Structures are given as C-alpha cells and as structure tokens.
Amino acid sequence: MDPLAPSVAATTLQSIPLGVLVVDDQAVVREGVARLIACAPIAVRWISTAATGAEAIRAAVQLQPDVVVLDADLAGEDGLALIPQLAQRAAVLVLTSHGDSATRARARRLGACAFVEKHRPAAELLSSLVDVGGLRMRGEKTPGAQGATSSIDMTATSAAPASPAP
Numbered sequence: 001m002d003p004l005a006p007s008v009a010a011t012t013l014q015s016i017p018l019g020v021l022v023v024d025d026q027a028v029v030r031e032g033v034a035r036l037i038a039c040a041p042i043a044v045r046w047i048s049t050a051a052t053g054a055e056a057i058r059a060a061v062q063l064q065p066d067v068v069v070l071d072a073d074l075a076g077e078d079g080l081a082l083i084p085q086l087a088q089r090a091a092v093l094v095l096t097s098h099g100d101s102a103t104r105a106r107a108r109r110l111g112a113c114a115f116v117e118k119h120r121p122a123a124e125l126l127s128s129l130v131d132v133g134g135l136r137m138r139g140e141k142t143p144g145a146q147g148a149t150s151s152i153d154m155t156a157t158s159a160a161p162a163s164p165a166p
Helices: 008-015 027-039 053-063 079-087 101-110 122-137
Strands: 018-023 044-050 067-070 091-096 114-117
Touching: 018 027, 018 053, 018 122, 027 044, 027 122, 044 053, 053 067, 053 079, 067 079, 067 122, 079 091, 079 101, 091 122, 101 114, 114 122
Parallel strands: 018 044, 018 067, 067 091, 091 114
Antiparallel strands: none
16 A cells, blocks of 8 residues: 555545645754655645744744644754644644653643654654644634544554555
8 A cells, every 4th residue: 555645534635725834943854744745645735844933933823824743842942832822823733753651641731633753654644634634624623722622643653663665
C-alpha cells in the first residue's frame, strides 16, 4: 500500500481546501513538512511557515489557518505554551520528537487536537492533518475549543521506529 495514498477522510476533503501553518525552529523540518503537505493528495488552500512563537502568533492572526502543525520545542522556547492562543484560531496538531506521556497529556490539556511523533510515517501526519482539518471545516468543535472533548486519539503509538519505504 502506498504510504501517501489518500485515506477515506482525505478523499472526502478534496473539495474543502485547508490553510495550514507549519511551526518548527528547524528550517529543514519546517520546509520538509510544508513540502510534504503541498505534495500530498489532499486539498490545500495555502501553506505558510513560522520558526518562532512570535512568528507563529503573528501568522495565525494574519492568515487565520485551519490547522497549525506545531513543534513542542522551538529552539528552547516552549512551543506547547502557544497552544491556548493558537487553538482560539485553528486546530492545533503537535508534531514533535518528544512523545512521552507527560508531553502528550500537557498538549491535550492545553487544547491540542492531535499529536504525532516525528519518527512516525508521513501518512500518519497527513491523516491527522486531514482529521483535525475536517473537524474544523465542518464546524465541529475541535478538542482545543472550550467545552469540546477530543475525538482524535492522542494516545502513544508504537515506540518502534517506522520501517523505511521500499
């Protein structure tokens, strides 16, 4: 099976393009994730990037993204601390190498809609992006919204690294 093949949710969202903000301090990760999303078989209205918390907040206010893909550690800056502000404007998907249960619990408590570890397959990130974007686009309360409950699994995934694609 092609790891980038569209899921059922992705196919459903083809007519509903998403605005996506990618926030990561590492340029190669930030640009790589943005390009992965741009090349994926999902509808995207626009993709923008930010390297710091201040840039992320400015971009979120200006651009009004549907989904923010956020790293937990922004060069020593606490990326998770941005979740409450970002979740007022967008669904927040945390993409990080810090996959411990305490980080997951804190992200959930602060209002993140989904949590994906960086070592997981690209298809997992894309599926989560479509899921949280779909909730937002359908007008459903995302887990980051006040009074909402999470419908997206944020439990730990297998600690085993993903096998390389053939």
